[in-house]
Amino acid sequence: PATGGAAGLAAAFADFMMDEDRAHNPPTSVVPRFHAFIARTSSARTFAVLPTRPNPRPTHADEGAIEAPAEIRTALIQHLAVPLGGDVLAAEYVLAAIVSRVHTRTDSLALGKLSVTLMGVPEGGDLPRNLAAAIADIAPYVAHLPLSIAGLNARSWTPKKDYGVNRLRSGPLQLAPGTVAILDETALTSGQLRETGVRNVQALKQLVQLQELEYDFQYHQMRMPVDVPVVVLTSAKQGDSVVQGGECRVPLRMVKDTRVAEPLDPVMAKTMRRFVARAWGSDHSISEKAGEEIESEMVAARQGERKATELEFHRWLTIARLCALSSGETDLTVKHWKHAMECERKTEERLRLM
Structure with a gap:
């Protein structure tokens, strides 16, 4: 018994x-x-930006005209500057990252993306959460991903096939197209990365640099293209950020404490979301005059004392294109180019003073 x-x-x-x-x-x-x-x-x-009543063949005309684009752009930058302690330059780069998308892929480049690393973010503060909330007000999806030694070592951040249940296990980096990923390094402390953690850091670099995500099927790995704008927040003031491979490094200059952005008026919130959506989905063109002037400046930059590289040219053109789109325009003009170069000049000055 x-x-x-x-x-x-x-x-x-x-x-x-x-x-x-x-x-x-x-x-x-x-x-x-x-x-x-x-x-x-x-x-x-x-x-x-699509109408409530579906059109079988939607066009850009369905989106409706957006009035006063310059005012909306200013409002967006001011909204993003609130959690950034009033840093308008950093807010402008974050807005550019939000409206960026991959428009062309080559073997080693994903053209159109713009990953921004904000340096000198205070440790242990509310800035990352406040920034994520501000972006969530104007973008459909935001993923705030705090990085820690324990979190990186705990599990795979990329999708992995579980043959025990014959199912693909998702990971934190498996995000919908257009999701703004905030990689928060401010909580990182010293420690030892194990094999899983090292692979996760490599996956983060691959995401930022190539806009690709590796799916692990145990017996083989498959790289899948993604389109996830990335903003990296780091307390580092030099080039020792954990997540490498981004285009822009912007030292943060806070003139006030970070705080949660004020709730948006419902009408303004809808207008700002439509504005961001249109900028993200629009194509751009370069006028003949702008093309000639930009080309001449690039030639001068290549022949200067500090010879510009091909990657820098790609970055400058991308920032200028995003400056045009985030201004509600699709024609990249000399005005946008000069504004982009002024932003780069201010960033270089901050980097020299760090």
Whole structure:
């Protein structure tokens, strides 16, 4: 009888564990499904500008005209500057990152992206959370990802196939297209990265530099293209940021304490979201006059004392393009180019003074 009781207890425990496993890993047949009779293709951001009543063939005309784009751009920068302690230059770079997207891919470049690293962010403060909240007011998706030694070592941050349940396990870096990822290094402390942590840091660099994410199928790895604008927040004041590979390094110059941005007026919030969505989804063109002047300045930069590199040319053009788009315009003019170069000049001056 004692043996039978032990066997019964073991069988009951096995049934309990099976029920527990099914609760966390339900069979495909009982996973909820969503059935759609009519669907239209959108993106992470264009849904914000599509009409309530669907047009079978939506065009840019459906978005409606946006009045006073200069005023809206100023309002966006001021909104983002609040959590950044009033730093307007840093806010302008963050806005450029938000409206950036990959428009062309080569073997080693993802053209159009703009990753921004804000340096000298106070440790242990509320700035990262406040900035994430401010971006969430104007962008559809925001992922605030605090980086820590324990968190990086704990699990894979990239998708990994679990053959035990025949399912792909998601990771924190598996994000919807257009999601603004805030990589928060301000909570990092000294410690030892194990193998998983090292792979996660490599995945972060790959995301920032190439806009690619590696899926781990155990027997082989597959790189998938992504489109995730990245803002890195680091307390470092030199080039020792953990996440490397971004285009812009901007030292933060706070003139006041960080705080939560004031709630937006519903009408203004809708206008700002439409403005950001349109900027993100628009293409750009360069006039002949602008092209000639930009080309002449690039030639001069290549022949100067500090010869500019090809990557710097890509960065300058990208910033100028995003300056135009974030101004509500699609034509990249000499005005946008000069404004972009002025932003770069101010950033270089800050870097020299660090």
